[in-house]
Amino acid sequence: MRVALFVPCYVDQFYPQVAIATMQVLEKLGCTVEFPPNQTCCGQPMANSGFEDQQAGCNRVIVDAFRGYDYIVGPSGSCVLHIKQHLNHEDETTAAQIRSRVYEFTEFLTDVLKVKTIDARFPHRVGLHQSCHGQRGLHLSQMSELVAEPFSKPEQLLHMVEGLQLARLDRKDECCGFGGTFCVFEESVSAKMGKDRVADHERQGVEVITGADMSCLMHLEGILKRQQSPIKVMHIAEILNGA
Amino acid sequence: MSVHPNKASQPHAELAQQFNKDEDRVNWHDETLWWIRQKRDKAAWSVPEWEWLRQTASDIKAHVLSNMHDLLTQFEAQALANGASVHWAADAAEHNAIVHRILQENKVQQIVKSKSMLTEECGLNEYLHEHGIDVVDTDLGERIVQLAGETPSHIVLPCIHWKKEEIGELFHQHLHTPKGNADPQYLTGAARIHLREKFLTRNVAITGVNFAIAETGEVVVCTNEGNADMGTHLADVHIACMGIEKLIPQRQHLGVFTRLLARSATGQPITTYTSHFRKPAPGRQLHIVLVDNGRSRQLGREAFRNSLKCIRCGACMNTCPVYRRSGGHSYKYAISGPIGSILAPNLDMRKHADLPFASTLCGSCTNVCPVKIDIHEQLYQWRQELYKEGLAPKGKAVSMKMAGWLLGKPALYRLAGKAARTVLRLSPFVVKNSLNPWYKQREMPAPPKQSFSEWYAKNKKA
């Protein structure tokens, strides 16, 4: 199985360890992982700000980089969702193929690789931040708004990790307030939302906040660091990689 | 109460920032509304077919939107046959003038009004006040904001931003209750006595409309306080004001909506009163004012027409993490929160260009909405529209164009990243000063020694 690693721009620049962990977990699970070097960004920052047409360059880059792979896997639900929903190119056959073959990391493990066990140990109390685009967009887990059977792909995986203790949050799927450019254009509300999320995890006595979307975690990390909190953030791939 | 609603011209972000100066108050506001969201969840889970109900309601409304013309004319014919008078208003100004004319014809200077977001949308209170007519809002929450000289901050819970101690003080000033008494039961009692006198002496009652049934020509009004009923029963003239989207085809469809409405709004199984008004009592008048005010334009906008399905339950506000932390007045429009941010730009794009950006697009609104409006998708679509109309914030346009250009060129992007992460210099993350909004309350991610691409090139490329 030839898997292309999709590494969103901010992960490439700020969180190389997350991309490395994603790649290593996939390799341990038997995938042949390649990182097409010519990739930049899914185009979401432009599109979510109303500049959908400015994402044409990104679309071209994505189509060129990911043509022909069996699967494309990325450690960021939000960017994956954006490609799934908005990738647009004159080569519609390739674009459609990419849209249907791009997966967020945890759903790729549970739905495609159908992972039943994971060789990882993480003896810590962990809180899961359920990112909105992953949940309500990609259905990585059931949202609290719906009257429907609960499930959670990230939790399913975390339960396989030896020694890991998963905390229950007061608000299990409230938005962290990152929201792309929202985080600077609506600074006060964004920061307040982040502080409130962090406080929930603190109340549950977690040592680590994890999640399937590094952008939310970057925002939460910024707040934790400012508060000089001992709580760390880790992408779920880092935990599943044995940490 | 620092911000005067609807008067402020600052963008949402600024008003939200002012709201956030008092963090304890933000916490209280957030928790109060979250508690209502939780009550809604409980109520929804008590109905096993909840998701089916939402879909059915959404489908019925889709049918209505596709058959507006026929249903409206059917409704009008039935209402006329019932003995009601039917008036058509193209916009807010016409609506206000129609109401005023009815009052003049009846030589009335003082009226009571139960809750109607449509009249808020049209600015009826202000208009009538300018024409020397005294309007008393009889919904308790609306009366509170009216006494305070404000407009509602929430469509179902107009004074949700007021604490009970503050209401005690307001009542002390206006209704002469003892200073320092903030007992909700006592204050409600005082409001009741105050309003009773208004009910008994005023001969015209205005109400809103929750549903208008095309088949029978009747209007249905849902309240918890019975104030709409009290007002109309004691008045000779009832004026019911409604947006044209309030239609449902038949009476048998009503149950779908009443089962959803109160559960979504407050977590009650049903509103205390669900009153049907079909024909005027002998010697009395029933006027129905049908208002367009931008609705047919919205109907014509493919991406936004579904917003007309809204039954004004307020659930999208209660669930919205931004609304809960910025307060209804930060939206500067009668209908605040996520749905308001879709409806307001339809009326005035320039004035409300900030609203579609007052969201993280988290999608919670879309999934609580009892009629399944794709609210967050429409917020996204509005952003695209505003940009096309040249109404996007200036600085944003330049930086997004640069980013879009650079991100379309992988080699250049890599070079830029390598040369000290220049790409991210364009973004706000790198500057460590108080002018950088990211840095105000957050640290920046620590820049690693090498990017993943660099690591991969060194360690992986065979």
Ligand code: SF4
């Ligand atoms: S948009 Fe939906 S959730 Fe919001 S007020 Fe209207 S019906 Fe209720």
